[in-house]
Amino acid sequence: MADKGDIELAAVLKRYGGAIAVDSISLKIPAGTYCCLLGPSGCGKSSTLRMIAGHEEISDGDILLGNEVINTLPPAKRGTAMMFQNYALFPHLDCVDNVAFSLKMKGMAKAERRARAMELLRLVDMQDYAARLPAQLSGGQQQRIALARALITGPSALLLDEPLSALDPFLRAKMREELKRLQKELGISFIHVTHSQEEAMALADLVVVMNKGRIEQASSARDVFNKPRTAFVARFIGGHNILDCAVDPADGNILLPGNVGIPLAPGMGGARRRISVRADHARLGPASGGQAGFSGTVRAVEYLGSMVHVGITPQGLLDCSIDENEFAVAVDEATFFAAPVAVGDAAAVSWKLGDVHILED
Structure with missing residues (x-):
């Protein structure tokens, strides 16, 4: 895995034309933290994640990984990996080659990259499906392949954009357990965007509740539930x-x-x-x-x-x-x-x- 480091957002702003999607937010995510960005649609959580990943340009402010400002680095150089909501698996490649694809782009020899891919497939308990194509897998199995592919580069932080939204309730609960287990086992930060209060409460060490591009509260799940800072947080968390x-x-x-x-x-x-x-x-x-x-x-x-x-x-x-x-x-x-x-x-x-x-x- 890459060197671990805190992720820090310092007065990060994102504009789309004249509209402000993320309004000068500041946040520190300690290394090894499971962080959930939680809020309703349009609150700025996905834009924040994509700026951390390098898939959106920052309008103002800084993003730091450890002591390094990563604003201008391309996604592949940031030490982060992104798992997309739609998984984006290559339909013509089997599971091993899907997982190994980024190593192929880096020029790693075929035998070495496939061996590394098999290690990741074992990590997500998908080694028995190595030769299958994505179309031959269930939604939950495809998600595990996408997760292994994101982790193969050894990132300091894994970024997840609503990874459980397409799964049925039973599988969603099972995958929550898997994500938490993997995060603890790997010891890296997971930053997970969700609109599900239950998901954030079950997974996160740090819950960041967002509203209209701003952070309403950033605290432990227990604090957010028991001591909501604002009426918005109390309403959104529910209960x-x-x-x-x-x-x-x-x-x-x-x-x-x-x-x-x-x-x-x-x-x-x-x-x-x-x-x-x-x-x-x-x-x-x-x-x-x-x-x-x-x-x-x-x-x-x-x-x-x-x-x-x-x-x-x-x-x-x-x-x-x-x-x-x-x-x-x-x-x-x-x-x-x-x-x-x-x-x-x-x-x-x-x-x-x-x-x-x-x-x-």
Whole structure:
């Protein structure tokens, strides 16, 4: 493998004509990190990946691998390798020659490059398919060949552009395990673009949530889920209720439903603040002493196996408004069916004050 090194983006900007796709972002990805760039379509994540790969020119800023600025280097000289979404396998070449192709372009002797290709096929458990053409492989098998081909040059970082999007759910979960295993075994950085929250949470050491060309939050999966920095992150990651609440000018406390308050964090101000409450931290039932809560009407019930999601439309809120006027409660299956509710029923919702997270925006 090539020498490992941190990947750093320093005020990287990408323009397409008059439109800004990536807006002066700065990010450091430590060597050996599994990093997922996560966000909705058009947020700039694929443009960022392609600039790192050298397939898009940078409009401004720098990209460094280790201590070297790689902005002007061609893709083959950067120490990175790209695995494309459509795999881009050569249909007329068998698996060995597909994997060995880049070594052929470098002038390596046939026997040597094919031997090296077989090593990579064993790494991805595809040695038994070495003589097959791509058309004779399943989608998951083609992906493994594309992965071996990307790794054969010994890159410092592997760049993956939505590599699992074309796979069925069962195979997607299996390939997630394979990608994580390979990344740990090889010890190199993987930078993986996805719009799937589940994928990013399952794979990443570092989750980078992007929105409108900017980085909203870059942190561990657990931090992003438990401590979303902004309302956008809380909405996009899912599983959070967002409330916009008044701040009591007398004591600076955020006024929560149920006539209880929590203090603002140091340095925070304003007449209103947004907070988030995880759906699985809320419960059906009235608030007891020191808890927040409200009454409302059941708007939706979704059975999801181990959990049941219940949507509640609030009634009579004074100092708070709730995103989309619906509060979601995730109830475990046994608890729900011990006291089930149906659409149209009156219901109370409550949560502990310690389960409130104050958002920065």
